[in-house]
Amino acid sequence: MVLVLIEHDDGAAIDTTLEAATIARDVAAQEDEPLEAVGFGTVPGDVADELGEYGVDTVFAVTHDGLTDYAPVAWAKSVRELIDDREPSAVIAPGTDRGGETFAHLGAIADLPLAANVIEVDVGGDEGYELTRQRWGGSLLEDARIDAEPNLLTIVPHEVTAEPATEAGEATLESYTPELADEDFIVQVDRREESDTEGVPIDQARVVVGGGRGVGSAEDFDQLEELADLLNGAVGSSRAAVNEGWRPHDDQIGQTGNKIAPELYIPAGISGAVQHWVGCKGSENVLAINTDPEAAIIGKADYAVIADLHEVVPEINRILKEKHR
Amino acid sequence: MNTLACIKRVPETGAKIVLTDDNQAIDTTSLGFTISPHEECGVEEAVQLAEETGGTATVLTLGSPEADEQLRTGIAMGADEAIHLETDGEQWGPRATASAIAEGIEAADESFDLLFFGNESADQENYQVGVRVAHTLGLPIVTGIKNVEIDGDTVVAEREISGGTEVFELPIPAVLTVKEGLNSPRYPSMRSKMQARRAEVATATPERSEANDVEMIELETPERDDSPAEVLGEGPEAAEDVVAVLEELEVI
C-alpha cells in the first residue's frame, strides 16, 4: 500500500494535503496498491469522507496521551511504527512546515533517504522511482531516482492540482496508538501567539504592490502604500529593499520570503531576479513598472509600463482617487 | 555559550539559470558565489549569542577548496573559528553531507551549545541536513525558526504560522534551522574582511559515506512563458492605461 500523511484544520483536510493525496493516489495506482492515510489527533468524519473522495481506503488517526499538540519526533516515530505494521512501498507527505519537518525526522530515525520538493513520480521498474523535484525555489527541476523501502517523498505545496478520484470511495477511520517515550515529546509546541500586524496579510491580498531598489528610500514607499490602499491590497518588497532597511523582512517576496498568488501583482522598481520571481510566479496577472525596458521582469510580466515609478505611481493614485469620489 | 553555524557555498544566480551542456550542474563560469540568506542569519545569530555570553562562534562548511571564501565571509561577520570539511568538489547527497558534518562537529576542539543551520539550502532545498545531524548527535532540533531567545538552560524558538507564531522550548544543547528575517545580518567592514583573510581555518578531509541516497539523473529548466509583456505605455502618461487595465481585471 501507499501511505499519505494528512493535516487537517477546522474539520477539513488542508489543500496541501489534498494535493499530496492526489499524487499519492497516482503512485498507488501505478503500484496497483491501495491508498491509506495517517493523521494526528481526532480526525473528524468529514475529513475521512473527503479523503475517501480522493481514493483513500483507511485513515489511521494517531492518538496518544502525550500527544497534546504538534511534536515532530513523536509524529515521525508514529509514522515509523505504522510503516513497520503496514509495510507501504511509498510514504508521502505535503511539503509544509510540519510535513517536511516530520519527514526529515523520519528519514533520520528510520535511516532512509528522503526526496523533498517532489512534483512528479514514475514508479518505474526495478531501479526505484524516477521523480521530478524542484530546486532553487522552482526555477530549476531535477530528475532524480530514489530506491528504498519505503520511498519517502514530500510534495511541493501549490504546484500540483488537487483532484478527487474519478470513482469516489469511502474511507474507514481507525484509531492507532503508537508506543512513544517521554523523550519523544521534548520538542512539542509549547504555546501559540497571535501576530498584531494590521491590514490584509500579504499572502491573502487580492492585489499586491511590490517595491524594489528602484523605489529609492523608505519614504518613497508612501506612494506604493497609497496605491495598495486604493486597491485594498498589501505592499510587498524585494530583498534589496529589505537589505536597504526600507521594509521589514515580513514584506519580502521570493525564495526566502513570502510566496504570493494574488489576482494582480504590481512590481515597481524590481528587476525580476529568479529568487524574487519564484515568490510571485503564482500571480494571475503581473503588471511591471520599470524604467528599463530590458529588465528581466518585463519579459516575465503580462503588462508593463516603462516609466519612473516616482512619476507614474502618483499619477495612477490621482486618477483612482478621482474615481473614488 | 559556544555556537556553530553551518554554511554552504552556492552560485549567485541572476535573472536566468543556465545549465552546463550535460545538464548535470548550473553553469557557474560567469557567476559569483554566496550562501543562503537563511544561513547568513544563522551566522549572525551565532556571532551575537557568542558575543553576549563570552563564548566562541564557529562557522563550518563541507565543500570544495573554493568554499574557503564563504568561511572567510563568516569570519569577517564575527565568527572566531572556522572548520572546512574539504571535498574534491564532487556532489554529496544529504545523508553523506549530514554524516560528515556530524563527525566534523564531534571532532571539533569546541563543544557547541547551539548549532544553527539554514532551514533549506538555496540550491538543493532538501530540508533535512540539520535534522539528520541533530539525530546523529542525539540533540533536540526544531526547524524554520524566526526568533530565538535564551532563558537559562532553555532556548525559546518561534516559528511563523498563518496569523501568528508557534513557540517551542528546547533544552540546551540544541540544533535550530533558521529562516531569513531572524535578524539583520551585518555587512562586514573592509577591515574585518582583510583580517579574515589571514585567519586560520581548521581543515579535515572526510570520507564520503555510501548511504543509499536520492540520486540525481539530470537537471532541466522549467518551460515558461517568455512572451514579452504588453507595454501599456511610457512615462506618466501611461497612468490612464494602467487604470483601464485595473478596471478590466476588476480589481477596483
Ligand SMILES: Cc1cc2nc3c(=O)[nH]c(=O)nc-3n(C[C@H](O)[C@H](O)[C@H](O)COP(=O)(O)OP(=O)(O)OC[C@H]3O[C@@H](n4cnc5c(N)ncnc54)[C@H](O)[C@@H]3O)c2cc1C
Ligand atoms: C539564495 C538567494 C535567495 C534570495 N531570496 C530573495 C527573495 O526571497 N526575494 C528577493 O526579492 N530577492 C531575493 N534574492 C536577491 C535577488 O537575487 C535580487 O538581488 C533582488 O531580488 C534584487 O532586488 P531588486 O529587483 O529590488 O533590485 P535590482 O536588481 O537592483 O533592481 C532594481 C530595478 O529597479 C529599476 N528602477 C530603478 N529606478 C527606477 C525608477 N525610478 N522607476 C522604476 N524602476 C526603476 C531598475 O531598472 C531595476 O530593474 C535572493 C538571492 C539569493 C542568492
Ligand SMILES: Cc1cc2nc3c(=O)[nH]c(=O)nc-3n(C[C@H](O)[C@H](O)[C@H](O)COP(=O)(O)OP(=O)(O)OC[C@H]3O[C@@H](n4cnc5c(N)ncnc54)[C@H](O)[C@@H]3O)c2cc1C
Ligand atoms: C547525484 C547528486 C547530484 C548533486 N548535484 C548537485 C549540483 O548540481 N549542485 C550542487 O551544488 N550540489 C549538488 N549535490 C549536492 C548535494 O545534494 C547537497 O549538498 C546535499 O544534498 C545537501 O543538501 P542541501 O544542501 O539541500 O541540504 P538542506 O537540508 O536543504 O540544507 C540545510 C542546511 O544544512 C546546511 N548544509 C547543507 N549542506 C552543507 C554543506 N555542504 N556544508 C555545510 N553546511 C551545509 C546548511 O546550513 C543548509 O542551510 C548533488 C548531490 C547528489 C547526490
